[in-house]
Amino acid sequence: MTQPEDRSGQRGVWPRHVLPRGWLALLCALVLTAAAFGPRAEPALAAAEAPDTGIVVRKATARPNEDGGSAALGGRETRLTWEGTVNVAEGVSSVTLELPEGSSFEGSSTRVTVLEGLDRQGVEGTARPEASSVTVSFSVPVAAGSLLRLEVSGMSFPSAGGDYVVSGSYVTASGGQGRLEDSPAISVEENTAVQRVVGWLDGQQWVEAWNSVPFLGMFLKPQLLVTSFASLFQGWLLCLLVVTAAYPFAILLGLAFALMRISRNPLLRGLSSFYINVLRGTPLFLQIYVAFFGLPMLGINIDNTLLGVIVIAVNSSSYQAEIYRAGIQSIPQGQYEAALSLGMTRMQTMLWIILPQTVRRVIPTVTSDFITSYKDTSLLSSVGVMELMMFSKNLTTVTGNITPYIAAAIYYLMVTLPLIKVVGIVEKRLSAAEAGQGPRPKGDGKGSLSVETIDSIGGESNVR
């Protein structure tokens, strides 16, 4: 990456003794300008003045190759720019640049620029790329005092990413050899699978054609869809975490309030009605605001995610209380009577007879409520919980594209669509089971009295 400091530094370290006197004034002006905008690399200046010190490496950068970003990614083609000042009296006839294993120069092309002062020298170069190195031989030795710039296009860094240093060697005009000092480190980011897919998409013609349609490019840009999926994943996990953590509490709270609502105690009934009606009668959005802004004012500070779980649980519990109450009241009176006639207490009747049947009946409705609660976690983005909507909102702001919202929609649907399907299946099964069409255990299918039993009874048959 090229940084402003480097640039100013280069100006500051320009080798004065190779410059024609006429340029000196201009140089001074440049140096002063640079000094005004950034620090200079004074030690390098000193090195440049020393004769025959080999090649002083000025810079090594990689061109950003990330889509929608400014990072240099490993494992993808980029351009390496390396610069050094030749301080070899007899000149240099070839330079070899080396990178750590995993880098690739194969198929790369190298452009050679030699500057003496500001004059471009007509030096041709022949590059011989090997696995992780490239050797450039010059048509004429690069003279001492020249700035040598090598731009290697089509090379790549290792996929893993990291800080990479360009090393290497050179051969002098007389055949002497020297090592190149290590370049400043080049920061390379890991090339993830996502980036590889994006890179592949970038190269596809149909993607280009697709994106050229305004609607498709704005709502369904393939590259952004891929990157959105990767970046939203974390938010999706948080959504799932919030709703799955909230739900067990919502179920228990809902059940408790449902039982209170049908209790014979008027105080419990009143409390429960108040709780249920207030929560069902106000928007969740308002409840979130009250909890997130009201509680801190009371000096109660709870972690945002935890508070999100609590708000969702409390809100959902009010809806579930009504679901359970309706479910309990849908159980025929005969079930209570049968249980009581066996000598069960009201508690036992509720626990072993009524609730198990209620649970079966309310599974579809409760699942629908779960779907609602899952979608409702999106409202938590308004108070800074880093869930799915929050991530997609941020990404949309950065890219100016709607695609991240579409990706979020897909994440929501990934959970809701299967659940909607499950609701349908469960409903079908329940109604089949109530009609006696469920799977049967083994048996002869008749279940009538055995002959023996009837004989032992010995009475006459039905007299009506």
Added chain:
Amino acid sequence: MSASLKSSSRGLLVPKALEAEEAARLAWEHDLSLSRHRFVEGEHPVVRIEHLNKTFTGTPVLRDVNLNVWNGEIVVVLGPSGSGKSTMLRCINLLESPTAGHILIDDREITGSSKTDTTLLRRDLGMVFQNFNLFPHLTAKENVMIGQTRVLRRSKEEAEGEALAQLAAVGMADRADFKPPQLSGGQQQRVAIARAVAMHPKVLLFDEPTSALDPELVRDVLAVMRDLALNSGMTMIVVTHEMGFARDVADRVVFMEGGVVVEQGLPEEVFDRPREERTKEFLGSIR
């Protein structure tokens, strides 16, 4: 007594329950000629109903009902619908609370019982309902087991053994693992009988057990009840419209109409030589 206080506050005045020995003596004298039951010197009735009144929102359903049921006796209660026979049965295990009067089980007053006492009492009074009321989420076997394990605290093994035995007795052993919706009405009712019997109650109450069944399914259920009546020695109070069953199996037939016991006696007496005009009319109407 709280029951009588309560009743007087509603404008129904009934005398206090009789003292046990006195009641037993009077009941003996009253019932001796009315039942096939083999009376034993000095025995007390299991169920004693004295001056039972029940009012639903001002409408009297039971009016001064008096009835005794003896240990091992099979009492069949007949009567047109709305005669109060089901209500009387439901008062016995307090599914309905009497408005006034007394019900005594083994000489213990149950009217005005606390919640706990009511729960304990019901263990001794098995009930078979018109609509079976099996627990649909449990298999036939589990239906028969749940009262044993949860109420009587029998071990799972013991309860299962008892359940299978009772299911076998009603011819439902091969359906032990079926759930109620997978069974026919007659099969469900037989499981319901097994469920009640497995609790070994003192008295079994049958509330029109065959009324909700298709005619062809009635036979099996009646066969089971007949078997139970003849072979188990269980005390049974059966509200039914099955005249054949009443004639064959009952030790005593009780005819109710308009919330009062109109006539009671040996089955052949009531069926063949009814004394009361209303009994004759009723029997005539269903023949």
